[in-house]
Structures are given as structure tokens and as C-alpha cells.
Amino acid sequence: MPEKTVLIYASVDGHTLKICEKLKQVFLEHDQPVEIINIEDFNRDLSRFGRVILGASIRYGVHDKKIIELINSRIQELETKKTAFFSVNLVARKTEKSSPETNPYVVKFFKKISWRPDMAATFAGMLDYPRYSFFDRTMIRLIMWMTKGPTNPRTVKEYTDWKKVEAFGEKLVNL
Known part of the structure; x- marks a missing residue:
């Protein structure tokens, strides 16, 4: 049985959840177990998950503080897992700002934290x-x-x- 994946997300208007639902669909098409959890409801042990994917939207230039708190409080545990992060923001609607390396919010986010996921992505929102x-x-x-x-x-x-x-x-x- 493949490792279970958790998608932990923070969303203001629900679009990040919609993206998580699409990602979940991809996992299920590959017969891989996946669970979606809102950061507001997350208080679990990460040990039962092989992969941890964090997704957060931007509001007024910052990602949700609970995602940052999760990263900072669980960094050692995250570093033992396969991890990914994705950001959802309207600036990413511009091609030149649609990658983690060129999106100003994602660049700023990674400057503030020491965790580096195995993969990162930036998606334009709604x-x-x-x-x-x-x-x-x-x-x-x-x-x-x-x-x-x-x-x-x-x-x-x-x-x-x-x-x-x-x-x-x-x-x-x-x-």
C-alpha cells in the first residue's frame, strides 16, 4: 500500500480547498490514499503520513500564520518526510510571477522560514x-x-x- 498523503491547507475564500480537491483527484486516480485537512482543524500527529503537502492562499501579502506556525513547530518532523508547498495568489496570474522562484509572496515566505520542501508551486487564484x-x-x-x-x-x-x-x-x- 502506498504511503498516505496529507494535504493541509489554509484558505480565506475556499479556492485553496478547490485546488486541494483537484490534487486529491490525481492521487486517487493513481490509487494513492490522501486526506485533506483544513489548518483550522489540524492537530494531528504527522507520523502516519509519508507525504505532507501544505497549501496556503495570500491575503494582504501574507500566507496564513497557522501554516507558518505549523512549519516552525514541526520543522524537524517535516524534514523526515516528503514534502511540498503551494501558494495561491492573484499575482501569479502574471506569467512572469507564476513560479515559486519569481512570485514575490513565495520568495518572501521562504526568506522568513528555514524549512525547504522537496517541491513547491504557485497557482493563480480567483x-x-x-x-x-x-x-x-x-x-x-x-x-x-x-x-x-x-x-x-x-x-x-x-x-x-x-x-x-x-x-x-x-x-x-x-x-
């Missing part, structure tokens, strides 16, 4: 102005205006390249 609170909508519109993105408050646009997610999943299966 823009859904109608779903956001007034404050979030206003702030995200300002950020999008500064980065030359859509600012119409009715915009709903998924930027995720699902083929890229699937390809990452295929690499994870072989990790």
Missing part, C-alpha cells in the same frame, strides 16, 4: 469581488488597480491553470 466584504473588496480593488488587474466590483474571474495544478499533482504522486 477574484470574486461580489463575495468579499466591503473592506476586502475595496482593498483588493486598490491592489488590483496598482497591479493593472480588473477593478470592476462585479468581476468574478478564476485565473487558476488547472492543467498546471494537475501536472503538479502528477509530480506529487511520484514524490
Whole structure:
């Protein structure tokens, strides 16, 4: 029986979970056991998992602090496993900022922590102005205006390249 994989994610609006569901589908197509756990509900022992994949979205320029706390508190355990990290952010909609090496949020993330996963990926997220609170909508519109993105408050646009997610999943299966 293949090693069990855990996908631990942090998501603000649910898109990171959607990416985890796609990755899970890839694992199941290869008959590999996988479990998805929200960081909010995670308090488990990692020893029963051979692979640990962490996924986090960006809100206001930072990844969820609970993902960072998990990494920092379990770094020695993570270093004994096969690991991966993926970031979900709107800056990754731009080709030149769509890799872990060129995405400013991922670069900053890895400068702040000493853990280095075996694999990393960056995926563009989803823009859904109608779903956001007034404050979030206003702030995200300002950020999008500064980065030359859509600012119409009715915009709903998924930027995720699902083929890229699937390809990452295929690499994870072989990790």
C-alpha cells in the first residue's frame, strides 16, 4: 500500500480547498490514499503520513500564520518526510510571477522560514469581488488597480491553470 498523503491547507475564500480537491483527484486516480485537512482543524500527529503537502492562499501579502506556525513547530518532523508547498495568489496570474522562484509572496515566505520542501508551486487564484466584504473588496480593488488587474466590483474571474495544478499533482504522486 502506498504511503498516505496529507494535504493541509489554509484558505480565506475556499479556492485553496478547490485546488486541494483537484490534487486529491490525481492521487486517487493513481490509487494513492490522501486526506485533506483544513489548518483550522489540524492537530494531528504527522507520523502516519509519508507525504505532507501544505497549501496556503495570500491575503494582504501574507500566507496564513497557522501554516507558518505549523512549519516552525514541526520543522524537524517535516524534514523526515516528503514534502511540498503551494501558494495561491492573484499575482501569479502574471506569467512572469507564476513560479515559486519569481512570485514575490513565495520568495518572501521562504526568506522568513528555514524549512525547504522537496517541491513547491504557485497557482493563480480567483477574484470574486461580489463575495468579499466591503473592506476586502475595496482593498483588493486598490491592489488590483496598482497591479493593472480588473477593478470592476462585479468581476468574478478564476485565473487558476488547472492543467498546471494537475501536472503538479502528477509530480506529487511520484514524490
